[in-house]
Amino acid sequence: MAPVNVATSAGQYPIHIEPGRLQRIAQSVPGNATRLVIISNPVVDGLYGAVLRQALAPLGKPVMTIIVPDGESFKSLDTLNTIYDRMLAEKLDRRAVILALGGGVIGDMAGFAAATYMRGIRYMQIPTTLLAQVDSSVGGKTAVNHPLGKNMIGAFYQPVSVDIDIDVLRTLPAREVSAGLAEVIKYGLILDAAFFEWCERNVAQLVALDADALAYAIGRCCELKAQVVSEDEKETGLRAILNLGHTFGHAIEAGLGFGTWLHGEAVACGLVQAAVLSGKVLDLPAEDIERVRQLVRAIGCPDVAPDLGQDSWLDLMQGDKKTEGGEIRYVLLPGIGQAVVQAAPLDKVQETLEETVGNVTIERESARARETIASGG
Amino acid sequence: MAPVNVATSAGQYPIHIEPGRLQRIAQSVPGNATRLVIISNPVVDGLYGAVLRQALAPLGKPVMTIIVPDGESFKSLDTLNTIYDRMLAEKLDRRAVILALGGGVIGDMAGFAAATYMRGIRYMQIPTTLLAQVDSSVGGKTAVNHPLGKNMIGAFYQPVSVDIDIDVLRTLPAREVSAGLAEVIKYGLILDAAFFEWCERNVAQLVALDADALAYAIGRCCELKAQVVSEDEKETGLRAILNLGHTFGHAIEAGLGFGTWLHGEAVACGLVQAAVLSGKVLDLPAEDIERVRQLVRAIGCPDVAPDLGQDSWLDLMQGDKKTEGGEIRYVLLPGIGQAVVQAAPLDKVQETLEETVGNVTIERESARARETIASGG
Structure with a gap:
């Protein structure tokens, strides 16, 4: 189907909804990206990380992967900090692009990392759960939890694209x-x-x-x-x-x-x-x-x-x-x-x-x- | 002098530059603010906190003050976290307004707290150093430092006003x-x-x-x-x-x-x-x-x-x-x-x-x- 467009104050971005979209992910990567950073969790990276990296390879851009622990309880400032640490240690610059590969936890946290790393770099949402596909990956709400409340620390920060591969739902419990x-x-x-x-x-x-x-x-x-x-x-x-x-x-x-x-x-x-x-x-x-x-x-x-x-x-x-x-x-x-x-x-x-x-x-x-x-x- | 206006994607905001502006700060507070949060450090709060609170009193809005330690080394994610903790413990909602009373460290950190608390609340810059008055308080650059670099974690997030009181420079070393x-x-x-x-x-x-x-x-x-x-x-x-x-x-x-x-x-x-x-x-x-x-x-x-x-x-x-x-x-x-x-x-x-x-x-x-x-x- 034709992409759904989301209009925002910072321009518009497309939502691509297709079976096999992961294999064509390179089409969504901004041309002037210096480096690509996949943020995912062990399970999703195990299922789809290799496919994604293979699909990105023809672009010839350096790709790094940051794996964070799985689950809502790790959507925290502490985990976010480990993402900052890795990105800064690797000297990622403002033209680096984050690819959030996972469900809502990954999308929210990777999106917030993108919103706040060097005052904002670009990111792509690649949601792998139904809930993230229909909800959290669209609209630019990013956040982490705080012990006193869910999603209390965050930002409105729009992705450059949302890529929804319907095929990935087959592995969803x-x-x-x-x-x-x-x-x-x-x-x-x-x-x-x-x-x-x-x-x-x-x-x-x-x-x-x-x-x-x-x-x-x-x-x-x-x-x-x-x-x-x-x-x-x-x-x-x-x-x-x-x-x-x-x-x-x-x-x-x-x-x-x-x-x-x-x-x-x-x-x-x-x-x-x-x-x-x-x-x-x-x-x-x-x-x-x-x-x-x-x-x-x-x-x-x-x-x-x-x-x-x-x-x-x-x-x-x-x-x-x-x-x-x-x-x-x-x-x-x-x-x-x-x-x-x-x-x-x-x-x-x-x-x-x-x-x-x-x-x-x-x-x-x-x-x-x-x-x-x-x-x- | 007439206010200087800064035009941004989210509208425009005024910079008021006047002797005695602190005493007239109530003029800059948004009418629908539910609560006011002064963020400052011990020295600046000691010099100007009381004046500010007195000037805010006629508005009849609850005012709380968060004091953070003094100096660039405390412009950190840890200090930011103590600000979040206080604001969440007090159940401040999205219509609360932060008043950043201090130099660049306070302005950057309070601005970033505003940018990220519940995905963004309003804030006012009240710079008390010359450097903050001519530079960091204007333009919406907010950030905290990271051990691997200065201002590495932050956001572009514009204040609702900048209030510059030239009188405060008299106490500046x-x-x-x-x-x-x-x-x-x-x-x-x-x-x-x-x-x-x-x-x-x-x-x-x-x-x-x-x-x-x-x-x-x-x-x-x-x-x-x-x-x-x-x-x-x-x-x-x-x-x-x-x-x-x-x-x-x-x-x-x-x-x-x-x-x-x-x-x-x-x-x-x-x-x-x-x-x-x-x-x-x-x-x-x-x-x-x-x-x-x-x-x-x-x-x-x-x-x-x-x-x-x-x-x-x-x-x-x-x-x-x-x-x-x-x-x-x-x-x-x-x-x-x-x-x-x-x-x-x-x-x-x-x-x-x-x-x-x-x-x-x-x-x-x-x-x-x-x-x-x-x-x-």
Whole structure:
């Protein structure tokens, strides 16, 4: 398909969505790059690093690879520092280009390294998880976590290109696919009721990694995200709707410890919670709430939130970046395909927590997370 | 005087240059700021913190103060981290505004904290050294140092305003004034021969902190810098001329250890070295080189560079950010008031080092530096 273009204040950049894109990655490398730096994790580099380096070889540019440990808990200032150390020891200059090969953790951290190395060098996003392909790789949000909150240290910094190879999803564990699909249905919920319905009809194909279904869904999500980012690059308004489910979701991730649930799983559960809250605040019809819950279940994600204790829930949500003047701002749904950002009365939030929090078997989830997060990066 | 305006991709911002500006600082605070965070060091906060807080009180906004240790060696990722910790512990949101009260170290580090806290919040520059007033506070270059190089981790991130109170220079040690004047004459050298001549005629008044002379010089420097930054915000071309003397100067700072010489002293010496190299590469007349040397001496700065060993010199200059594809790019003077950026033959650089490096009494300078840097921040 034709590239999706993202317009930003610093110009526009393309999202290429193709099977086999990794083999043609050289087409996206800026001609005047002095050196190329692949940042990846052991698992993803083991699967695709060699293919990438082979595809880059004809350019005749020096390529170095920086491998960082795997998982959300390593998306930290400490790991970032090890990236700076390597790049400075190798005397990489301002025309070096970073290639972020991995999932959201790698993309966010490599992007932030690019944003801050010598006050900013260019980088390319090469997302290898479904979640990164439809969400984090597009739009220039880069960050690392802080013990007091997720993505608290970061920058808005756009890549020069996003290269999505649909073939890499074949090696993705089923649980990661489910987590990625949470963000897919989010786009339908906030922006495109027809796409939400398409997801309902095609959920079996999506879960089964049907190539045509995935290509269509990824392309549609990237188009929708590109529109939103182009209108509001720095998240001063419209862009905040992309955070549907994320205020609840971030609290789950922070409360359980990052990496216990996958980000997409926490967001999926947060979609259900946001729908329930929308019912209380904006009269979202009960049948629409039920459609959200059913689709979250159908993609294989949890629809019951873990019990963090109600005070802890509110405190964790308070720490979210969308807070303004101490007031929590929620993304809410007046209907499927429409979203608004606003505060919500505390009693409605408490009712929502009471109705959506349950006795989830976190221990088992946690063990599974540690097992499968390895391939996410 | 009327504010100087700096035009950037994100809009324009004013530089206010007035005696007593600190007392009127409330005029520059954005109306929708939720909370204000003063970042300063113990010495500057001791001198001006109370005045600033008093001037902010009528706004009725909560004000917190973060004090960081004093000096270039603390412009580090570690110190930055303590700033993040405090801001996150206080749950500052995206509408909080940082006020950077201090010299270049505070401005660079507080600016970088603003650039990266929750992907960017607003900040105001309130420079209290001459060097910061004419140089680092204008233009949005923010950074911290890394053991392998100065300002290696940073971002281009513009303040919402720059507020320059000329009165604060009265408490500045003479050595800091000299260091600041190095950047003043730099503007004449690269952009404005008439201003360079004005500096030659008025150097005694400048060194004596004559208020009218300082106000004129600071205003002219800010105008010149605003023009350059407006044309080339991200230093992809023209802006690099502002680095005249800095390739040599950074090598001195890194080679002796940051803080041993003041930044402005290292730049002053670098101006002489760049002039000598310009003579060899671009036939800058010998009498012009001598004028540079004489003015550097007249402002009270060193015109002889420390002996770092020739290999070490070249290695340190190689690590500078202006390197491209391993080639060192120098800012050179075809004549006074004109500058170009280009590579230089290695033998000419070696000759320049042989002619400009001498037996400088660094020990004494170092002791004085530790004594007086306290007031710089």
